Amino acid sequence: MNRRQQTNRFYKTGFFIVLTILMIILSILLIGAIRLFGNVASDPRERPTTNSENEELLSFQMTLDQSNLLLDNLLEEDIPFYFYLAEDGVYLEGEVDAVLSSIDVAMRFEPTVQEDGSLLLEADNLSAGFLSISPETALRMFNQIAELPEWIYLYPSEEHVVIDLRMIEELEPFGLRFNDVNLSEDVLDISLIQ
Template sequence: MNVWKAAFFSLAGLVAAALVVLIILIGGTTASSPLPEDTAKQDEGYTLALNTTKKNFEGIANTYIRKAVKGSLPVELEMRDDVLLTSELTVFSYTLPLAMHFDPIVREDGNLILKQSSMELGDLNIPPSTVLKLLKNSVELPSWMIVRPKEEEIFIDLEDLPISGDVQVKAKEVNLAQDEIILEVLIPKN
C-alpha cells in the first residue's frame, strides 16, 4: 500500500473519530441546575406595584443582560407575542444567528420561567435542548439566569437581580397579548 494512502486513511479516521466524540459531547444530556428554593420571606416593608409595557420591560431586561454578559456575546431580548432571545453561536469558525422563542410563565414565588416554544439556528435542524446546552456552555450568563437544557427552559431569578439595597422584585403577571406586565417591588423598612 502506498504511504500516501495510509496517511490519508489515518487522517480520515482521526477526523471521523473527532466528529463522533463532538456529537457525543454535544448531544449528551446533562442534569440541569436545580432551581432555587422559594426563600422569599415577606419582610416588613413597602410594596409598590409597577405596571409596564413590553417595550419598557424589554429595555430594562436588555440593560441587565448587557451588564451581565459584558459584551462577550451579543444577547438581545425582544418582547412580542412571545419572548424572543437572539444571539449568535460560533460553530467550526462559522457564526450562526440564533433565535429562541419562549413563553413566559410566572411562578408563585414571583420568578419567571421562559419555556422554549421554538428555535432557529441558521438553517440547521438541531433539537432545542442541544441549542440551550450550547448556549449554557458557550456564554457566561449572569447568576440570575439559569439555563436548563433538559427542561428546555430558562429560569429568571428576579430575587437575585443586582438591585441596590435590599429591594426585591417579583413578577405578578405577564400578559404579552394585552401588553401588560405587572411587577411588585418590595422596599424593606429600616
C-alpha cells in the same frame, strides 16, 4: 527514465499532500462536532429558596419597550445572546460557534408568572440556521458558552428558562417580582419587594 521517476515522485508527493489536507479537514470537523454536540453537564444551577411572601413596597407597570430597555441594561455585554420581549412571546437569540462558522440560534418562549414571582419561560419554537437541533441541545450550548447573571436559570432538560428578578444582587435588600405578564396587551406588572 529520469523524467519518469520525477513524474512518479510528483504523484507520490501530491498524494501525501492531499491525504494530509483531508486528514486536517476531517480532524477539524470531528473536533467541531464534538464541541457543538458534546455532552454538557446536565445539572443546572439551582435557584436559592427565598420567601415568596415578601412585603410589597411598590407596584408598577411597564411596556414591552421599557422592559426590553431594562433587560438590555441588566444583561452583561459579554453574554453571547440576548433576551427581548415581543407581542407573541419572549425571545432568546444569539450565535453559537460551530466548526467553520457560527450558527444563529433563535428561540421563542411562552411566559408564565409563577407563584414565587419569577417568570417561567417555556420553549415554544427554535430555529438554528440550517441545523435541526432540539431546544434542549440549544439551551445546553447557551449554558456552556455563557456565564449567566445570577437571576437567569437555564433548565435544558425541561426546555425552559426561569428569570427571577428577586436575585439581582444590585437591588439587595430589595427585589423585583412579576405579578402579571400580558405581552399581547403590552403590559408587565412588577412589584418592588423587601
